Amino acid sequence: MERDDGVERDDGVERGDGVERGDGMTALRLGTRGSALALAQSRGFADALTAATGREVELVEIVTAGDRSSAPVHRLGVGVFVSALRDALAANEIDFAVHSYKDLPTAGQAGLHIAAVPPREDPRDALVAKDGRTLAELPPGATVGTGALRRIAQLHALGLQLTVVPIRGNVDTRVRRVHGPEADLDAVVLARAGLVRLGRAEEITETIDPMLMLPAPAQGALAVECRIDDAELVELLGVLDHAPTRAAVTAERAFLATLEAGCSAPVAGYAELAEGDDGDEIYLRGAVISPDGTRDIRLSRTGTPAEATEIGKALAAELLDLGADSILGTPTESGARTQHLGATE
Numbered sequence: 001m002e003r004d005d006g007v008e009r010d011d012g013v014e015r016g017d018g019v020e021r022g023d024g025m026t027a028l029r030l031g032t033r034g035s036a037l038a039l040a041q042s043r044g045f046a047d048a049l050t051a052a053t054g055r056e057v058e059l060v061e062i063v064t065a066g067d068r069s070s071a072p073v074h075r076l077g078v079g080v081f082v083s084a085l086r087d088a089l090a091a092n093e094i095d096f097a098v099h100s101y102k103d104l105p106t107a108g109q110a111g112l113h114i115a116a117v118p119p120r121e122d123p124r125d126a127l128v129a130k131d132g133r134t135l136a137e138l139p140p141g142a143t144v145g146t147g148a149l150r151r152i153a154q155l156h157a158l159g160l161q162l163t164v165v166p167i168r169g170n171v172d173t174r175v176r177r178v179h180g181p182e183a184d185l186d187a188v189v190l191a192r193a194g195l196v197r198l199g200r201a202e203e204i205t206e207t208i209d210p211m212l213m214l215p216a217p218a219q220g221a222l223a224v225e226c227r228i229d230d231a232e233l234v235e236l237l238g239v240l241d242h243a244p245t246r247a248a249v250t251a252e253r254a255f256l257a258t259l260e261a262g263c264s265a266p267v268a269g270y271a272e273l274a275e276g277d278d279g280d281e282i283y284l285r286g287a288v289i290s291p292d293g294t295r296d297i298r299l300s301r302t303g304t305p306a307e308a309t310e311i312g313k314a315l316a317a318e319l320l321d322l323g324a325d326s327i328l329g330t331p332t333e334s335g336a337r338t339q340h341l342g343a344t345e
């Protein structure tokens with residue numbers, strides 16, 4: 001059902017201030033993009049929230065500028081998949097939103113709060129190739145599609161003489177470039193988490209080792225955002241917060257933010273938590289790679305979860321000392337080297 005405010009509800013129910021339930025509680029309004037992946041993520045979180053707290057959740061579909069346009073994502077501007085959801089939150093049209101964390105601009109939004117970071121899905125990248133092939137089994141000259149500069153750069157750095165083809169579109173559109181009547185590529189690289197959440201993990205022909213392709217900061221993680229003054233909801237959503245995931249993502253995002261790079265930059269960052277002798281330890285790896293793959297600056301750093309932000313900042317500073325800024329380019333007048341764009345991945 002389409003309404004004048006551009007907000008589409010998933011059914012005909014008039015919501016306004018929420019639907020009264022038999023138990024006297026109103027259903028929480030979860031704003032979501034309409035893509036298959038966004039709906040799967042939102043439904044998954046809604047079900048987990050209902051199971052943990054007993055609260056009912058209604059999905060409210062929001063069309064974002066990124067969904068409306070077919071232009072290359074780097075031309076669309078800041079947080080192109082996110083801002084319509086944040087506007088709906090600020091306008092009290094929805095109560096909370098579930099974002100792919102890696103699509104969130106590194107700058108937070110005044111008045112909003114990330115109340116939960118649920119357990120992370122597998123953050124690695126995945127190959128979907130013809131004939132069940134792995135990267136190493138692709139012949140020289142094989143065509144591999146991907147949209148993200150980070151992936152393009154790391155594919156080139158492998159030195160496999162692959163032909164990297166820039167593509168965009170949702171998960172289904174990208175996989176159809178390999179399988180299906182209009183297939184024109186030998187393989188595509190995309191986030192394993194997206195395929196897993198869509199129930200399509202069997203189509204993956206290789207889960208790529210982070211030694212070969214380091215994931216994007218926050219890949220595979222979700223950010224659950226609500227109004228900061230909605231204290232009751234902040235507490236309710238917090239039930240599903242997963243401290244180890246939050247610590248890992250905090251380190252990765254501090255790394256990205258300190259590089260002043262948006263999520264369209266050729267920047268990779270991946271934090272793992274391991275049990276050390278004195279409790280948990282974060283192991284953060286970071287890389288900045290030139291798009292042609294000829295320059296690849298990567299380092300790692302460890303510390304405690306409480307030091308997550310410091311680890312990320314310090315690793316970024318070390319990479320900048322080694323010349324990462326010359327790969328990332330000159331900061332623009334807004335302070336960002338590349339714009340803080342919405343999703344390119």
Ligand SMILES: NCc1[nH]cc(CCC(=O)O)c1CC(=O)O
Binds near residue numbers: 220
């Ligand atoms: N907008 C792209 C996007 N945002 C989140 C995911 C995958 C799931 C995730 O990283 O959480 C994807 C698809 C991809 O990178 O292939």
